[in-house]
Amino acid sequence: MTGMIPAAKPLIGEEEREAVDRVLRSGMIAQGPEVAAFEEEFSQLVGGRHCVAVNSGTSALHLALIAMGVKPGDEVIVPSFTFAATANAVKLAGAEPVFVDIELDHFCIDPAAVEAAITPRTAAIMPVHLYGHPAAMDKLVPIAEKHGLAIIEDACQAHAASLNGQPVGTFGLTAAFSLYPTKNMTSGEGGMIVTPDAQLARTLRLLRNQGMEKRYHNEIVGFNTRMTDIHAAIGRVQLKKLAGWTEQRQRNARFLDEHIKAAVVPPVAPGAVHVYHQYTIRVEGASAADRDAFAQKLADRGVGSGVYYPVPVHKLPSFGLELDLPQTEKACREVLSLPVHPALTQEDLERVVEAVNA
Numbered sequence: 421m422t423g424m425i426p427a428a429k430p431l432i433g434e435e436e437r438e439a440v441d442r443v444l445r446s447g448m449i450a451q452g453p454e455v456a457a458f459e460e461e462f463s464q465l466v467g468g469r470h471c472v473a474v475n476s477g478t479s480a481l482h483l484a485l486i487a488m489g490v491k492p493g494d495e496v497i498v499p500s501f502t503f504a505a506t507a508n509a510v511k512l513a514g515a516e517p518v519f520v521d522i523e524l525d526h527f528c529i530d531p532a533a534v535e536a537a538i539t540p541r542t543a544a545i546m547p548v549h550l551y552g553h554p555a556a557m558d559k560l561v562p563i564a565e566k567h568g569l570a571i572i573e574d575a576c577q578a579h580a581a582s583l584n585g586q587p588v589g590t591f592g593l594t595a596a597f598s599l600y601p602t603k604n605m606t607s608g609e610g611g612m613i614v615t616p617d618a619q620l621a622r623t624l625r626l627l628r629n630q631g632m633e634k635r636y637h638n639e640i641v642g643f644n645t646r647m648t649d650i651h652a653a654i655g656r657v658q659l660k661k662l663a664g665w666t667e668q669r670q671r672n673a674r675f676l677d678e679h680i681k682a683a684v685v686p687p688v689a690p691g692a693v694h695v696y697h698q699y700t701i702r703v704e705g706a707s708a709a710d711r712d713a714f715a716q717k718l719a720d721r722g723v724g725s726g727v728y729y730p731v732p733v734h735k736l737p738s739f740g741l742e743l744d745l746p747q748t749e750k751a752c753r754e755v756l757s758l759p760v761h762p763a764l765t766q767e768d769l770e771r772v773v774e775a776v777n778a
């Protein structure tokens with residue numbers, strides 16, 4: 421047996437190193453022309469919408485909420501089965517996250533639960549395209565329209581995913597992508613905010629830079645959440661590789677789908693293009709301890725795996741809420757994410773399958 425097959429692996433090549441070197445040698449390393457070029461190039465992923473680069477996916481969500489006018493006293497409907505950053509961004513904007521359940525099939529927010537949670541204080545709906553599978557935007561967009569609510573997409577895990585031919589990041593008034601190293605593409609750390617609204621894009625540019633467009637003429641109170649040209653240079657190279665890597669993830673997923681017999685493989689909704697940020701199986705009927713024992717047996721056979729996420733966000737000490745979200749609880753007990761990243765060899769894939777089925 422060779423070494424452990426890692427659950428995730430950032431792929432950094434010679435071109436990324438050269439791009440960083442180019443920026444370092446230029447002597448201009450803060451936000452500049454590389455960031456502007458990266459925004460322009462990223463917009464091709466999202467139908468030419470305005471793109472505003474920031475220093476993380478969390479900042480992208482936070483600034484988007486503020487730019488949309490979400491404020492203290494407002495409620496934002498979020499899934500509880502997600503990374504904590506989704507709800508943290510709402511809280512940091514001064515609003516209250518209202519946690520609702522998911523549909524177990526695709527692990528994304530349940531549109532019926534969203535509609536049931538709408539109150540006069542609801543300001544926005546924040547679906548998460550979890551694991552790279554698009555949320556049910558075909559149902560969520562009409563619900564938002566009917567109630568006059570904005571949608572902010574948490575697309576942090578879903579670069580280039582789509583539903584019925586429409587890319588994620590183009591359904592909402594805003595969307596946020598993460599460029600953290602384990603995501604489908606990276607800039608080291610980074611995030612991208614997407615919007616079709618030019619005025620909102622300008623507000624976002626102000627918010628990321630102390631409220632300034634013209635230096636020392638601060639128009640609003642803002643943050644420093646700028647991306648550096650060093651990070652943008654890495655992101656530009658990675659963006660060129662994204663399509664090939666996505667195809668490789670999809671090929672790897674197809675192999676796992678066809679050969680895994682001992683667990684529930686992740687279904688894909690009709691019309692959805694899944695980009696497999698994670699390939700997440702369910703150990704049906706398992707307790708968390710059973711699932712963890714399963715993961716340990718995989719590790720004993722040299723197969724890394726991950727549990728995203730073991731605790732519903734509403735139950736974390738940071739939120740500490742008692743809610744009845746049965747599908748979320750079940751997902752937290754049963755999910756296990758297997759290696760699916762583009763660095764896997766055919767031999768790795770066969771080892772993953774053998775280990776799971778054993």
Ligand SMILES: *Cc1c(COP(=O)(O)O)cnc(C)c1O
Nearest residue numbers: 476477478503505576598599600
């Ligand atoms: C990664 C992630 C974020 C946060 O992105 P960072 O770049 O790590 O700040 C937010 N939401 C989801 C669903 C994520 O996976």
